[in-house]
Amino acid sequence: MTDLETDPPDRAQAESPAVIRSYVAIGDSLTEGLDDLGPDGGYRGFADRLAEHLGASEPDFRYANLAVRGRRMRHIFGEQLEQTLKFAPDLVTVHAGGNDVLRPNTDLDLLALDYDRGIRLLREAGIHVVMLSGHDTGWIPVLRVYRGRIAVFSMHLRAIAERNGCDIVDLWSLDALNDPRAWSVDRLHFNADGHHIVAARIADLLGHPFGGREIWANPWPGPLERLPRIIRRRENLKWAREHLVPWLSRRAMGRSSGDGRMPKRPDMTALRDRGPGDEGRS
Numbered sequence: 049m050t051d052l053e054t055d056p057p058d059r060a061q062a063e064s065p066a067v068i069r070s071y072v073a074i075g076d077s078l079t080e081g082l083d084d085l086g087p088d089g090g091y092r093g094f095a096d097r098l099a100e101h102l103g104a105s106e107p108d109f110r111y112a113n114l115a116v117r118g119r120r121m122r123h124i125f126g127e128q129l130e131q132t133l134k135f136a137p138d139l140v141t142v143h144a145g146g147n148d149v150l151r152p153n154t155d156l157d158l159l160a161l162d163y164d165r166g167i168r169l170l171r172e173a174g175i176h177v178v179m180l181s182g183h184d185t186g187w188i189p190v191l192r193v194y195r196g197r198i199a200v201f202s203m204h205l206r207a208i209a210e211r212n213g214c215d216i217v218d219l220w221s222l223d224a225l226n227d228p229r230a231w232s233v234d235r236l237h238f239n240a241d242g243h244h245i246v247a248a249r250i251a252d253l254l255g256h257p258f259g260g261r262e263i264w265a266n267p268w269p270g271p272l273e274r275l276p277r278i279i280r281r282r283e284n285l286k287w288a289r290e291h292l293v294p295w296l297s298r299r300a301m302g303r304s305s306g307d308g309r310m311p312k313r314p315d316m317t318a319l320r321d322r323g324p325g326d327e328g329r330s
Contacts, residue, residue: 065255066176068102068138070110070316071095074128075143078180079115080312083232084243090312094238095141097247102139102256103319110137112316116309120147121159125166128311133173135316140170141250143180149201150194160204167212177214178250181205184220187228188235190288217249224267241267 073079073095081093095113103109112135114128124144132140145163148154170177182198182205185191202220209216219225222245228235230242238246248264251257 066138067106068176068254068256069106069108070135070137071099071102071139071141072111072132072135072137072316073099073113073115073141074124074132075115075141075180076119076124076147077115077117077237078146079113079141079143080117081113081243082117082237083234084238084240092240092243094243094246094250097243098141098250099319101247101251101258102254105256109319110316111313111319112137112311113313114311115143116311118147121145121162125162129166129169131314132175133169136173137175137316139176139178139254141178141180142167142170145201145205146182149182149197152197156197156201156204160201160208163205164208164211167208167214171212171214177212178253179205179209179214179216180246180250181216181218181220183222183225187226191235215253217246217253219246222246222249222264224264227268227272229268229272 075095079093079095081091081096084092084094084097086092086096093113095115099109099111099113103111112131114131116123119128121144124142144166145159148159149156167177167179181202184195185198186195199220202218206216206218224230224245225238225242230238230245232239232242245264245267248258252261252264257263
């Protein structure tokens with residue numbers, strides 16, 4: 049599989065990338081940063097990594113991360129969107145819909161209409177938007193049954209990006225994310241390497257790369273070593289017991305891991321207020 053073009057056809061990359069002085073990240077657990085632990089014990093994630101990288105060359109750079117684990121479309125394009133429009137940042141990244149798509153009774157066409165309305169409001173406010181599509185779950189037992197729904201919704205997102213003239217990072221086409229080495233033990237969230245790959249891809253799209261293309265296109269020193277079948281089966285059973293069953297139980301009870309949680313960075317403040325960071329791996 050090759051990496052698909054992530055810019056709409058009518059959006060050629062500018063010779064000189066735009067200066068980005070403010071950034072707001074909206075979304076759910078992936079944008080919040082699970083499971084990428086920072087030095088302070090809190091979650092870092094691709095959005096924090098991207099902010100640290102962009103802020104390294106802009107001393108007055110400001111950043112907010114409004115994402116909360118478990119949030120659905122109505123929250124992300126509800127209170128998160130409303131707050132973002134008040135902040136009026138230069139850049140917004142959006143990862144939304146994942147928790148809705150995984151509910152079989154969700155109408156994907158109606159969900160896409162809600163997404164489109166939210167993106168349109170951001171674009172009408174003059175904000176540069178980078179959308180993130182769904183990722184391929186084909187390598188994950190049980191979760192691969194959602195693969196078709198994720199693919200359909202991701203195609204909706206590509207159409208939304210083209211209609212609204214914004215960028216999209218196609219997580220599905222990132223081969224590096226179809227590798228267990230990019231994922232935490234729960235197989236639901238990126239680990240530090242996975243978040244670094246996504247941050248690097250967004251930075252490259254914005255014209256502010258971390259470095260060479262290989263950082264996100266070919267980050268591994270070699271192919272993944274395939275474990276014997278009996279060990280893989282044992283690991284899958286352990287994963288199902290420790291991670292899949294609790295996740296399914298919360299869904300059945302109508303509960304979310306984000307219930308009662310607030311965003312980790314609710315105000316758009318100078319990045320230096322949270323101390324120095326770098327864009328490298330943890």
